[in-house]
Amino acid sequence: MASLVESGNLPLILEMMLNTAAQESPALSATELHAASTVVDGSTVIELSEAHLDRIRRGGVTAVNHTVTTPYADTATALRQVNQCRRWIDAHADRALLALTVADIERAKAEGKEAVILGPQDTEMIGVDLDLLGTFYDLGVRILQLTYQRQNLLGAGCGENVDPGLTHKGRIFVEAMNDLGVLVDVSHCGERTGLDAMEVSATPVVVTHSFCDAMSPHIRAKSDAFLRRLGEQGGVIGITTLSGFLYYPEEPTRRPDLARFVEHVSHVVEVVGVDHVAVATDYDETLTEAMRAEQLKEKEFRNLLGDWKWEERRAIGMDDAAHFPNFTEALLAGGFSPADVTKVLGGNWLRVLGEAWKPASR
Template identity: 80%
Template sequence: MNDVVAKGVPLSPLELHAAATVIDGSTVIELGDEHLNRIRRGGVTAVNHTVTRPYADTVTGLREVNACRRWIDEHSDAVLLALSVADIRRAKAEGKEAVIFGPQDTEMIGVDLDLLGTFHDLGVRILQLTYQRQNLLGAGCGESTDPGLTHQGRAFVRAMNELGILVDVSHCGEQTGLDAMDASDKPVVVTHSFCDVLSPHIRAKSDAFLRRLGEQRGVIGITTLSAFLYHPDEPQRRPDLARFVEHVSRVVDVAGVDHVAIATDYDETLTEAMRAEQQKTKELRNLLGDWPWDQRRAEGMDDASQFGNFTSALLDGGFSPEEVIKILGGNWLRVFGEAWKSAP
């Protein structure tokens, strides 16, 4: 818990946000000054960056990791690569952004555990087992059937535990995700999702899944994409941060406050033209719906510069300052510490 909050010092929402270690559990960052400006204005300490795109082959994945490593090196006055919890704490102390490498797919690795070790050496600390489709490890949530984690998938999870890579099951089918929790000696996370009971969707997680996640000491990051926080009874109504808090509260009711966090799931590189092109594919249309470009994100959270609005919304929703500190980033720090190895 943050020391200032632990001492019981009354803080305004702005002061509380500034005192917290704020972490975005899933985003695609734009490698440029505009990203850095948004992060500074939003008071964000660390982000889990989708450093390689889903379905990338090995060479493409390595190139994308290299490009981000070089960008971090060139902006060392403002950014650092997070390889440990200590790096995130250092970023907070120095007013920098800590970037965590967290690909959303394993297809660039296949089942080559040596190659998994190579990606760890290059900085990967969070790794999603599957994206939407079936791969060699298990089923994605876009499949009509989910037979669960494969034998190769179980070996892969054990290798991730040994290396110190956090297992992410955000886009996995439900059985594959549950099997991953059974196979893992360390907590498993859902870096970016939401509650199926509130907003039914192939990407959402059931109460039973959330309950098991809590038992396994994992964490779920609640996204603020309109397609995911939608109101079933008013599907054209743009969700806001009060709706985000409803999803957070549901996780708290089912799994406990130690198991929920924030993950915008925003792609800063996406343009309106790119989004229109995506809408032509059935997979992405089913995934993201047909929200107008200017309403694709929850009201009050258009980009990372508005991260402070999360703090106000959580306080308005009845959460205590201590709980807000956990949701803003404390819960991510706890699970990172359990899964990652300490720096030598």
């Protein structure tokens, strides 16, 4: 398996630093490695605020996949939410930019800005209207999750008892996403629906935020068989750091830490290889303790999130985006090489984005 250095997927400065570190002693420190890497959060809901930008800067994060619309939003609501985010980015052009291409992410890294990728976690605001799909693409959407928990016109969510797979309309929709250059996300899809999407898609499919069912069984987790198919298709899975997802089956009330995150990453590597795993916090910066309490009154959210205390809902060592350097330290401590750490931090996301964002029709 070629390294990132060999494949040319690392920024030039990082390639030079890693080559130098291989020849000289001491090796590149965790702080230097993190600073040189293009760090990507595969899934988050950002707070449109100065506080968010400050956290991102302290965490050394270059790009985020932002859940720009709320799940199950209707068309008008989703359009307003996209517009609100676009206007916020415009108002903070000195610190943020809209990511439409991998070159935009590279520019954000060079300029010390945050690249915001618009990635709704649902398609219900579009239905099967391919003109609307094109409209959301024109507005900047570059990642799109097919279903969120429940059945829709495209396929089944992982919260359904039965998953008949991708519908006929769903197959046409995935092909249209390929033609436009929108990355197909199946994080909340049922397993059959996700596998069908991989069968249909001409470009890699991703699981922007999930974890390993073999380690932490859950309706949102992905099986080893699913991971193997994902790897064959060239996709990537982002491992989340929510306590309810990284839980220990033998100690369900024990709060996980970043060593547990590394265990999930390592499991993916064992099953399918290091080129197919990445970071995705799955944090919602807009969520308050009161809002979470309301959510947990609904069975769907209890099944998703578990009954964790507010202050324990995230893995130890990753309370917010400012703590992203802890990922680098944890991965190095877990035995990952510097080159492989850069893949997990963002290199794998850059590869798959580059493949999916090349429209087949252009």
